[in-house]
Amino acid sequence: MSNEKEFIPVRIAVLTVSDTRKIEDDKSGKTLVDRIEGAGHIVADRKILRDEREQIADQLREWCANKDVDVVISTGGTGLTGRDVTVEAHRDVYEKEMDAFSTLFTMISFPKVGMSAVQSRACGGVANGTYLFALPGSPGACKDAWDEILSVQLDYRHGPCNFVEIFPRLDEHKRRK
Template sequence: MSHIDENAKMESLNIAVLSVSDTRNSSDDRSGDVLEERIKTAGHNLAKRDIVRDEIPEIRKKIVDWAADPDVEIIITTGGTGFTGRDVTPEAIEPLFDKRMDGFSAMFHKVSYETIGMVTIQSRATAGLINGTFVFCLPGSTGACKDAWDNILKGELDSRQRPHNLVMLMPRLTER
């Protein structure tokens, strides 16, 4: 089991949050608010935050720009992972992945099943690596964002988590 090594130094990461929605704006982006609050409470920095429409070119442009920005180490998206016609976040982002993180989707569904049951099959949550930047694509519900952060991301993005965490890999992500 994982545990937090209280003697280890906590490394604050620069995390960007992108909400994908045709209907939300900065005043009612509750999922983005949930992620921002949790990121800051965990001791990380909110590097950037924005909202884009459910349009593949808009999503891709923002992700490519942020993945190229040295001040962004992690990107978390919320929204657009369902099955309706306008849900296009995986289609926008997965072709950009240098490497997929299939285990994230598996763990997300395990955690989500404990909260909402079989409805979790309606999510296409995904994750991967783009230009040395971890990208996590979450559903747009506040519950899904809480589940993903509290049960997966919070620990994996904590440099003190032992025996392993994603932060330990970061210096080597762009090796060739």
């Protein structure tokens, strides 16, 4: 009998944050969908919302309350301009922030975009037993985050540890008496 773990598909919702994009021209969202499905995971839902903090946070909360969504990945609205509010919306929802996600994303981005990596506010966290990640709104950033971080951590077969194996313990604090 083999000790190899079997692949476990994860249900992932994709949110594009943009004042101008539609599904037809949403290259970053399509990049994520293609990679998610290509890896054998399930796209549980996909939406595009304007850069409105409350609307974004409400959508994140809705997906976190949905037992058919394990992970939420948003793209767009992570920059420094006045309309970039995705990170604030994510932080409105997070129970815990994953500081190392931001650091690792910056390390991966730096060799590709140089000092421009300092402008990214990509972040990750956990809420209601759901992983949430906010990525920049470029296809390249989505490829980098998926290919070099998320595809690995969302693969149950990855060792020594991965996000999938700790799913059951993400909300254990709510079950304590």
